[in-house]
Amino acid sequence: MRGVASLEDLCRAAAAQGAKQLALTDTNGLYGAVRFVETARQHGLEPILGAELVHGAHRAVCLAKDAEGYANLCRILSERHCEKNFAAIDAIARHRRGVIVISDDLAAVKTWSEASREDIYVELTPGPRMHEAVKFARALKLPPVATNKVHFVKAEDYALHRLLRAIDLNATLSRVPESECCAPDAWLMPLARLERYYAHVSEALANASAIAAGCRSDWDFKETIFPAFRALSDAEAFALLKEKTYAGARRRYGGLPDDVLERIESELAIIRDKSFSHYFLIVDEIVGARMTCGRGSAAASIVSYALGITDVDPVRHRLQFERFLTRTRNDPPDIDVDFPWDERDDVLAWVFDTYGGKGAAPAKIAMVGNQNTLALRGALREVAKVYGIAPGEIDQNASVILKRLNFLRMAESPEGESWAESLCELKEFAAPWPEILDRAFRVVGHFRNLGLHCGGIVVVPDEIRKYVPVEISAKKIPVLQWEKDQVEDGGLVKIDLLGNRSLAVVRDALKAIRENAGIEIDYHTWNPVDDEKTRDFIRRGDTIGCFYIESPATRLLLKKLWTTMPAHLKEKADVFEYLVAVSSLVRPASITFVNEFVRRSHGVPYDPLHPLLEQALAETHGIMVYQEDVANVAVALADFTPSEGEHLRKILNKKHKQLQLKDYRERFFRRAMEKEVAPAIVERIWKMIMSFAGYSFCKPHSASYARLSFKCAYLKAHHPAEFMAAVISNEGGFYPTFAYVSEARRMGIEFLPPDVNASAWAYTPAGKNIRVGFMQIKGLERAWIDKVLAERNAAGPFRSLNDFHARTRPGLAALRLLIKAGCFDSIAGGLTRPALLWRAHALAAGKEGDDLPAPRDFSEQQKLKHEIELFGFPLRRRALELYRSPRVDACVPARDLARHAGRSIAMAGILVSEKMTQTKKGDLMEFVTFEDLTGIYETTFFPGAYRKYYQLLEGGRPFLLHGRVEEEFGTFTLNIAGVERLDMRRGAAILEVDSPERPDGFTAAQTRSLGGRLPAAGQNPPRA
């Protein structure tokens, strides 16, 4: 949070000033080294790698003269971040080979020069201390060098620099110490201007040129650094991998059929040739016997399947190994593995323990970094904080600004000023908001801090600190200064070890089934794909809670696909294969292809986009579904080589892709037109290719996920209580907890209230019902509850409040929560909850007494209020029941939606989830899911309705909806015309609608006369 300019701006400005070389010296890091090399070359500059080392009172600029210098620089910086007793002077002295040291830290320079004067320079920077530095350099006869400690491109960016410092230091502008800021003239001055400062010491500028000429600038990070498994040679590693693969394949297939054998041999040959044996063995060792789910293209490998890294049979599902690895592919693919989310930290701990280096052995492992940058939301918040805006006001205005941003169809970083001005005028944002907005746009995209990638690790054969500087994260994990893309472009091979909540759901459900029903299901051999009841659940889209296929979009697509599919096709159709396609098809940019896919699946004849693509897309009815379709289409239509096609696919998912993509586009168009494909067709196909940018799957990945989806659906179909308890307990699903509770209730499951003698931390199945766990009570600490449960298991159930207190010594706050949640009702001995609370206060004060007050119990309304406060939803009643009124009762229930197709109706519902999207024209619209007492239903807010009502929508709130029922492929949705919020206090709808064509016949004025009133903060309809 010091430098203001982007790499692009810096390089452009330096090139414009006629510079030939440019050194980028991040403070204590090489955060942008790979990207800098790339950007500098694009601007015709020779990149010099270096860093500004700052530690305590010491400071030096270190430049890498050669490869050894680079490794040493990485070591110095790693020590700076990782060693508690780091001493800058000593560290540079130990790692000086190949490093040019420039410093105005005179004491340090003196120490270094005493050991050797080679590559030591005295730094002269314009300012009051320059004279002293010149004197020192002349006294010690050390060469001076001119620098300007550049922090920004233009002088006027100093204010932005101060703002960044204030953000970084959590301070206001008036409280940023001067010592924390650079000098106001630390900008990229042209040489002519800089020369004025060095008239009396002109050799300083000459030395700067000489240093630049002497530093290496042809940096190349293309060489792949493979890990090494237990110091085995390549041949030994391959032999071990082969042995393990054959053993695993025999276990999986019960023998080795010819096709399996052939596939194994062909894969092993490529793995050997590409030196991937070590990599597979390391991943195999990490996975062990754990419950996992392979991600990405590795699921196409039979070797992965045999080793147990993935769980989907690539032979049966026709997954191509070439998607993962080919002889011609230059960039190494990575293997991604999902573990149950709560086991992943243990897995990481084991890996770091194994490869982390012990004693004198260097560490070979670090996690991939995440270079967190300020997005617009974060930038607004941070700048507003510097300007002293209160948190509530920040939330409110940031929300309005971001929503408005979408309406104006701006890109993520629009040209701020004019837009900010118009927005401030439009929304009447008062000072200092216009200034905040302006500043926020200027800091968007700025590096904020180094975080951890969600699961990527890098293992190298020797010493990780010589490739990239390493830091220690807040979780005490070593982390690389590079993010995913730089790691890959830097030649390091990444292994993704990720957390997956649904794996934990399956694990917990299987355990509960074993304990409750005595049924043992083995995760590794269990095959739910052929179970008819499970298939039915999937065909119906009855998949709330099921991994990856529970979103409204996926459930609707499943319903569309299967509800109206002709019987003869339905008989033959493979549910699993379709699920694989559906998993890939539901992605933001593919919405326009979804209905076409359904139509073609139902046997409607179609013409392929171009005859050349007929073969490439035959499996998916001529529609591009999987990532590999990008490569296949590029090969078929534009004669790309498979390697080029693969590279095109890969750069679609990169952040810094524009330049490369431009080249590929030009090549794609040129070659396709050479094959006489019409420009309009090429354009259309290119757009389809672009729809894969950012978020898309390859087929092996989808197949792997579909298998886990099937397992979840099986559990939901056959063991609903165990499954739903596990879904709610593991949290983090697509829907909020209350929606899963409602879904379970619709499945006939009842929820039993929490109880000190019956509840666990998590939700637990109780016969066919579910017992609410302590986790649902907001404010309770897990560690303390674990102690309570241990005490209960050791010494039996609690007999009374006093007994509980004596055995667990709770704090008053925890005891109040438990009493209000009803956890003591079963052992209250006739005392009401308020009476128990009196006794809790007495116990907390160390007093007991039988004469304590015994007030009457809380009213039903108070108990419901406590439930909503503590659980987030009412437990003993359905939320919508609290809002009943004659108008709500007159609404059409969700279960009858199909009977009203084509009609305008009113429905009541609690908002469950929202999914915003764009029309072809770029207008915003939203798909919103609601539930009432009879079911869950989908609604569509087309742009008009969305613009009108978006500010009203809020998860978990009840609404009265007016609209027309639309039917499509046997599915029914409500096309919204009007929205009213329901209010419990008044028992009537609050006016939110001013629509002339309200389907219920009420005019706005009439509704107002019902007691309508404008809603609370931030929930008002937009102004006209």
Next chain:
Amino acid sequence: MPRQIVCFQVPSLHIAVARASAPALCRRPVAVAPPTARAVLFEVSAEALAEGVCAGMPLDLARLRCPGLKIIAPQSEAVPAAHAAVLESLRYFSPIWEPIRPGHFYLDLTGTARLFGRAVDTAARMEKDVLERHHLSGVAGVATNKLVSHIAADAVVKPPDLCGVDPGAEKTFLAPQPVAALPSLHRLCGGKTPDFLEMLGELDLTTLGKVAATPPGHLELVVGPRSRLMQQWAAGFDPTPVWPAERRPSLEVSYTLAPDELDDAALLAALYGLLERLCRQLRARERLSAGVRLDVVQSDGVEFSGRAPLAAPSHWECDLYPVVEKLYFRLFHRRVRVRRVVLAAEKLAEQSRQFSLFPEQPPEENLKQQRLAAALDAVRARFGKNAVSWGSV
């Protein structure tokens, strides 16, 4: 003889003053907010309150909630004048009066029955007098102490009206009142009033009657050592006198920043202005302060308060300012703008008229500062408070 205390209030004084000169504002929702960016309401009329608008609410939100809301600027000149005018009317009835805030007073009518009649009748005369002479509707509570008279005045639904509580009937009057009606409740719970009220509600201690009826030992379990005080209040017992001006234990001045401010230099400048006002009042009353209290209220209503003693009692800015500045930096860490500052001189003592035989000579610089302050006092006394102000070159 039981005391007779009147709490006289002109509710929403800014609005009342505005309505007195502009009758069109009557019977419609009105709120007061400074004409600055991101303003919050600091006073609302009963009609606005009924529309869901309340004091402390951001102006934008208030407009959304109540589109017909009429916003008026603070009546910064008219309100002090009205306050003085009302006081002038009230002083006729008692020499012992204590201002609470603009338009709100306690008056001790003990012993005036033979002169003016019963206290409730006097209070009614006060209301009539203020209404007729100044066109301001007041409410009054009459009781045997300040606490009950305050709650009685608050209980009046619509001005002009009054509520009298007969001696001995305090407990009966307070019994159905909610605990939240206690004017100094925040003193019992360290400012966490909502949490405190919720906890009392859980224990069915919702009214002052229930609190009064709870055995002291039981209440102590919940409220702690302050249970005794709370129970006294709930029973209607409050021995504090109506302080005449010269005996008040503290003196405070406040300043509302419009717009709210964050910059240290601007805030310290505002604070110095307050300090000058405070010191001027101390000097005018020939009193010395031995300690200062600073309250900082931020834009979102979060409030910080701190106290600091002075090395020696003083009424000079040069002695108080270093303490105030230190207190400011100690209190103000949170990155949220400041809306209001309150500065109080505490532990007041009368200036001794006896000179010391061996006086300690203050440093020359302090003497200069003191002479300058005295000169400024003289200029302002003659030409008005804004006649001279500080600047820098």
